[in-house]
């Protein structure tokens with residue numbers, strides 16, 4: 001079996017945010033952001049609308065992270081509907097802003113579209129976007145000359161920061177997948193294209209992730225595969241998430257949430273489930289947790305505390 005990438009000697013954690021859609025949501029996010037940053041994540045990723053709709057609001061959150069914190073900011077980028085030229089411009093814009101970590105996605109084609117439709121753009125897969133990010137970054141490195149401090153007018157080649165390029169992985173299969181092999185081949189192709197990290201779609205049972213990682217290793221995938229976990233705090237949210245992701249509704253979790261008569265009781269059940277899941281998936285060759293935050297800090301901080309990950313960096317008040 002191939003050597004697995006283990007750049008870290010202990011489990012890491014990271015968070016996903018989405019760009020706020022109103023002034024009130026932005027203010028709420030700022031409050032939560034402070035707590036999330038203080039927890040000391042490896043990185044914070046910010047989602048991106050499949051049709052580019054959130055370009056400026058996603059970038060605004062990333063710029064805030066870059067300007068005001070030491071946390072690595074990871075930009076989700078999607079390419080469905082973009083020409084090569086548009087995708088190249090987008091990557092340059094994010095690199096110019098100082099972003100050096102990306103989650104490269106194809107994004108979902110609009111409902112009713114058929115592969116091959118011209119409006120789906122030039123890039124047919126996340127792997128092609130991975131390659132394009134590497135190419136744009138390499139061209140920039142080749143041609144970018146930086147000022148030399150203390151020597152006005154002098155220029156030197158930039159120092160060559162390597163980009164981190166993450167990709168999506170689907171432990172329970174991509175909704176369009178016909179077989180596990182197809183999911184494994186898709187992930188292998190993404191790594192071959194130059195991805196160096198995978199982040200999974202959310203899942204609700206540890207075995208789904210553990211089995212997938214074993215299969216991916218046997219198939220030759222060597223990059224870290226971070227398990228994506230979301231504390232689900234109400235039955236309504238669970239139903240909505242399952243609808244959005246096309247995952248199977250976890251009947252056991254739904255029953256436990258519905259058995260609670262108060263929002264507090266439901267939240268406690270959701271957090272306990274996420275802690276239990278987290279504890280089962282952290283271990284050898286299991287790199288840590290990527291937590292879907294829903295732009296709120298309380299639940300994910302509880303999950304970090306419950307899994308013992310928070311105390312590895314800084315205790316959080």
Ligand code: FAD
Nearest residue numbers: 047048050076105106107125126168174176177182183201
């Ligand atoms: P690829 O894996 O390259 O897929 C290319 C095309 O092939 C897709 O259009 C898909 O329909 C199809 N396909 C993919 N896998 C298979 C398979 N195994 N078998 C058959 N067909 C397949 N979406 C957003 O719009 N914005 C985001 O910020 C965003 N963040 C995400 C973060 C994570 C961690 C994950 C897991 C998903 C995220 N998504 C996001 C959703 C993602 O765009 C869709 O799941 C998309 O269908 C698949 O993603 P991909 O980018 O990995 O494309």
